[in-house]
Amino acid sequence: MAETGVKKLEFSLDPKSGVPFYKQIILQVEMAIADGRLTKGEQLPTVRSLAVDLRINPNTVGRAYNEMEIRGIVNTQQGTGTFISGKEVQLDAVERERVLSGITKTFISKAGSYGFTLDEIINYLTDLKSENERGGSNQ
Amino acid sequence: MAETGVKKLEFSLDPKSGVPFYKQIILQVEMAIADGRLTKGEQLPTVRSLAVDLRINPNTVGRAYNEMEIRGIVNTQQGTGTFISGKEVQLDAVERERVLSGITKTFISKAGSYGFTLDEIINYLTDLKSENERGGSNQ
DNA sequence: TATATTGTACTAAAAGTATAGTACAAGTAG
DNA sequence: CTACTTGTACTATACTTTTAGTACAATATA
Numbered sequence: 001m002a003e004t005g006v007k008k009l010e011f012s013l014d015p016k017s018g019v020p021f022y023k024q025i026i027l028q029v030e031m032a033i034a035d036g037r038l039t040k041g042e043q044l045p046t047v048r049s050l051a052v053d054l055r056i057n058p059n060t061v062g063r064a065y066n067e068m069e070i071r072g073i074v075n076t077q078q079g080t081g082t083f084i085s086g087k088e089v090q091l092d093a094v095e096r097e098r099v100l101s102g103i104t105k106t107f108i109s110k111a112g113s114y115g116f117t118l119d120e121i122i123n124y125l126t127d128l129k130s131e132n133e134r135g136g137s138n139q
Numbered sequence: 140m141a142e143t144g145v146k147k148l149e150f151s152l153d154p155k156s157g158v159p160f161y162k163q164i165i166l167q168v169e170m171a172i173a174d175g176r177l178t179k180g181e182q183l184p185t186v187r188s189l190a191v192d193l194r195i196n197p198n199t200v201g202r203a204y205n206e207m208e209i210r211g212i213v214n215t216q217q218g219t220g221t222f223i224s225g226k227e228v229q230l231d232a233v234e235r236e237r238v239l240s241g242i243t244k245t246f247i248s249k250a251g252s253y254g255f256t257l258d259e260i261i262n263y264l265t266d267l268k269s270e271n272e273r274g275g276s277n278q
Numbered sequence: 279t280a281t282a283t284t285g286t287a288c289t290a291a292a293a294g295t296a297t298a299g300t301a302c303a304a305g306t307a308g
Numbered sequence: 309c310t311a312c313t314t315g316t317a318c319t320a321t322a323c324t325t326t327t328a329g330t331a332c333a334a335t336a337t338a
Contacts, residue, residue, distance in 0.1 A: 017237065018157060018162055019157040019241065020296085022295085023157050030247075030248035030251050031244055033251055035247075036257075047316090057298075059297075059298090060295085060297085062316070063295090073252070076314090076315060077304080078303060078313095078316070079304045079313060080304085080314060082314090090254075096255075100250065103246070103250060112149070113148075113167055115171060115174040118264065121243065122264050124239055125257065126261060128243075129261065159326085160325080160326075185284065187283090195326080196326060196327050198287095199325085201285070202325095204285080208285095216284080216335070217283090217284055217285045217286075217333060217334040217335060218282095218284045218333085219283085219334085219335055220283090221285080
């Protein structure tokens with residue numbers, strides 16, 4: 001049981017949030033990819049170990065991994081483990097801008113319905129970035 | 140533009156979030172009270188009208204209103220409507236943070252799946268902010 | 279009074295989530 | 309080969325959420 005190359009990500013579940021556990025796991029993996037804490041080829045915790053860690057059923061972790069496999073975020077091999085696939089959607093500059101604009105608008109209006117301002121959002125994201133740079137720098 | 144007396148709050152539901160609709164409604168009302176967009180005596184949309192608006196079952200809206208009634212943040216009168224009671228909403232910073240964290244992380248994940256990095260997102264939002272400040276009136 | 283509007287109550291059904299427990303399949307390492 | 313680790317599949321159960329549909333109760337208004 002040597003500490004292999006498995007990335008030590010700090011997963012955390014919030015039962016009060018109402019968001020299903022398996023979705024929270026997916027979100028946290030995607031987040032880690034988005035901000036560079038996880039990169040292509042890195043291994044995720046095994047189904048069983050993460051289940052023990054989070055004190056949830058292995059089936060629930062398996063469901064999260066399975067969905068990510070389908071989405072192409074990770075690829076899994078029985079007997080070996082689950083690894084970040086490093087897949088990225090290829091878009092040209094124009095389309096990229098359009099996509100970012102679209103999802104951002106949706107997000108801002110949603111945040112607005114909860115009363116958050118653009119300033120608040122930016123501040124929050126900036127803090128998030130700082131935290132990740134401190135805690136999650138790759139060697 | 141003769142509005143009725145009913146406060147026009149922009150509710151938005153996210154089916155993909157996993158958070159129950161009735162909880163999303165409650166949260167959005169609470170947030171609106173907390174930051175002053177809703178104040179004592181103002182009327183919420185009727186159960187049926189909000190249900191039509193959000194395209195969900197009236198029972199679901201009713202459940203949200205009923206829970207808020209129990210918590211004392213609204214009072215309801217049959218035949219009249221549902222009104223903000225003016226009770227202080229105990230929305231501590233923790234809860235507020237939880238909400239912002241939830242919707243923001245979902246957004247980052249989605250953006251990440253298109254290959255956008257956290258840096259890119261922050262830059263884009265910052266530019267947006269600049270444009271808004273130049274262009275016009277922020278509340 | 280009568281009528282419309284408001285919130286409420288109830289049953290039944292469908293869908294999603296998480297659990298326990300068991301078993302199997304595929305790769306790795308000895 | 310065997311033994312171990314990995315992901316996967318399956319049944320069954322429990323709970324929550326949401327829906328449809330119907331009906332009722334309380335208030336406002338004419």
